[in-house]
Amino acid sequence: MKQKEFLNIVMPFKDKVFRLSKRLLVSSEEAEDATQELLLKLWKNKEKLNTYKNVEAFAMTMTKNYCFDRLKSKQASNLSLVHSNYKENGTSLERITELNDSVSKVHQLIALLPEQQRIIIQLRDVEQYEYEEIGKVLDIKPTAVRVALSRARKTIREQLIKQHNYGIK
Template sequence: MTQTDFVKLVLPFKDKIYRLAKRLLVSNEEAEDATQEILIKLWNNKKKIEDYRNVEAFSMTMTKNLCLDRLKSKQAQNLKIVHSNYEDHNISLQKQVELNDSLNWVSKIMEELPEQQKIIVQLRDVEDYEFDEIAKVLEMNETAVRVALSRARKTIREKLTNKHNYGIR
């Protein structure tokens, strides 16, 4: 497999890897590092990749495992991944500021979810995965995925409604 073939293969889902990594690791830099690592791993094993039917699902599983490992090792060191990407949403229009704020709420609420629910919400709501695909990535059954997703969605909405109603930040 040449470099161009590889790039063609990876191009459709490299952003998905990045977004999933960012969902879990929060920080832009950490997510970039993780994505880079995943892509290099894929490149180094490019001979084996050709045999896989679904490279995307495989890569997503890899990403999930890598990010969870990272989080675990960071916790063991008693360090937290600190993100400095506060100016992430660079919509410069004045009237977008309020919306921008609310978007930050949502992302903060998302951060509070357990890891597994984060992954499921990310894959379903952002990446539009089917339930069986999510189940494959997470190595669990579909019903469990549905239950976790439902729980996550309810939590998000509850918290969001509270914040919206009381205006508490």
């Protein structure tokens, strides 16, 4: 396989790999390293890529496993929390602050979810994967993906409502 063929196969989902890495590792620098590492592994095994039905799903599975390995390693204690700020033009400072707080709260709530639910939220709501594709990546049935996604969204929604109501029912 030539470099051009490899790039045509891999480049369309490179950003998805980065976003999944960032969701799991939090740090942009760690996510960039994970993405680079995955691309290097794919390049080293470029001759085998044609044997896979869905190279993108294979790459996402590799990314998930690599990120879990990084988090389990001793270096995981050195990972830092980095947030990108939400910006919108023409909005008052007060509203921007509220939006930033809400976005940060959603990120925090997603981080508190069980690993599987975090991955499902990332793949479905951010990456727009189909239930069947997520099931293949995580090796579970599409109905289990739907149930986990529903539970994750419900948890986040309840926590946000609780926050916005200041604990008052």
